[in-house]
Amino acid sequence: MLRRILAFRPPPPRAAAAALVGGANAGYSSKSTSLPQKQKRVRDHAFDGIMEVQKRVRRFLALHALLLYAASPTAPSGAFSAGGSGAVSVSFSRLGALSRRQLRLSPLDVGQFMLRHPHAFHLFLHPVHRILHVRLTPRAAAALRLEADAITSLRPAAILRLRKLLLLAPPHHRLRLENIHLLRRDFGLPDDFADSIIQSNPALFRLTPDGFVELVPSPDDPPDLTVAAVERSRERHYREHRSPGDGEEDARFAFPTRFPPGFKIGKYFRIAVWKWQRLPYASPYADVSGHDLRSLEAQRRMEKRAVAAVHELLSLTVEKRTTLERLALFRDALGVPKKIKEFLLKYQGIFYISTRGNQGKLHTVFLREAYYKGELLDSNEIHDARRKQEELLLMSPEKANLDRMFTSMGRGWDELGGGRRGGVELREKFLGDAGGLKRKICGGDDDDDDDDDGADSGEDSGVESLYIE
Secondary structure: OHHHHHHOOOOOHHHHHHHHHHHHOHHHHOOOOOOOOOOOOOOOHHHHHHHHHHHHHHHHHHHHHHHHHHHOOOOOOOOOOOOOHHHOEEEHHHHHHHHHHHHOOOHHHHHHHHHHOOOOEEEEEOOOOOOEEEEEOHHHHHHHHHHHHHHHHOHHHHHHHHHHHHHOOOOOOEEEHHHHHHOOOOOOOOOOHHHHHHHOOOOOEEEOOOOEEEEOOOOOOOOOOOOOHHHHHHHHHHHHHOOOOOOOHHHHOOOOOOOOOOOOOOHHHHHHHHHHHOOOOOOOOOOOOOOOOOOHHHHHHHHHHHHHHHHHHHHHOOOOEEEHHHHHOOHHHHOOOOOHHHHHHOOOOOEEEEOOOHHHOOOEEEEHHHEEOOEEOOOOHHHHHHHHHHHHHHOOHHHOOHHHHHHHHOOHHHHHOOOHHHHHHHHHHHHHOOOOHHHHHHOOOOOOOOOOOOOOOOOOOOOHHHHOO
């Protein structure tokens, strides 16, 4: 009877706190020497800062795509991407209707975004139709043209990346065309890659009638085509940092690991990571369809092979990142479990998942070893061109000639605000208080595009003056 009474007593405060910590972070306080199945995500502000900038870039690209569609609805995708898009202008009312229908953005939100980024969009009253029009600035058009030129110049490397992506889907080496289409920007592929790359290279790719892209074996393939990126970095690191006392087994199957700041690593967790690093696994390019997975050891090796497959796919991307939703499209080909987010959180020293963007509904997976303090270590021409777009959207409106643009808008304020009430709201925000105008532009919170962020005339460095020959 006494034992039953003692069993229902609440635990002491110290034991209760220890149980709470162990339930929340099982991998930190557990005495098990195997990796915990569930781990809480530890934020890394360096990667979250990248996604804060990408929020503006994604909206800029979406509005640019709508602008081109409104100008020529029957034009093929990417018809203006190589140049000339800066001269395309459409009425703001049509662009606002398209943004409401396709992007779920009200014309007022679109107008505020364009006024906050006058270096990217130029609003003016059409001289003939006398309605509000919008077009890209020459700087924005030049930044987009620079990216298009970089994609064209790096087309041979894109073909090689696409072949390696198909090799990651053994044994048939085939993937759906629509899934590759969603991944085209991450892989640096042109919008018309189905014609310019797949159909133009029948000796390398085959497009089936049911919408699959198949790999065609070629004798011209380099001998290291099926060598994973982690194997190259592992060999390079072993040669550069090898010491006489180091064992080769410690680095033979190891992954570069760097945990986020604030990630608690206990003694037993460190032992679990050391054991996992020494665990052998098959190459992500190898066919393992006939392997026996009934033993626990075989399942652990297959799980590590899935980590290697995700690592290789991220290594093939241009910026060493992609969204979790796009990664889930290749889950069966990579051998990743269904709960892919929980699976990646188990290896936070290799991957990082950022939830910034689209109100937490968008998840972006980063390859941690490819970045240092928020900067991509191995840059390329496409990444450098995209950085130009980011810099353009981050430029202060103070440096733009907004007086001239506001004057040229004329009666377009009501149209820009979606009505008379919205026009009055925009006038008060961007033109109301001359003394507090600078504070509205530069003193607002930039973390959200919906925050108040006005505009100032600033110095005469020219938004509209860029169009003057």
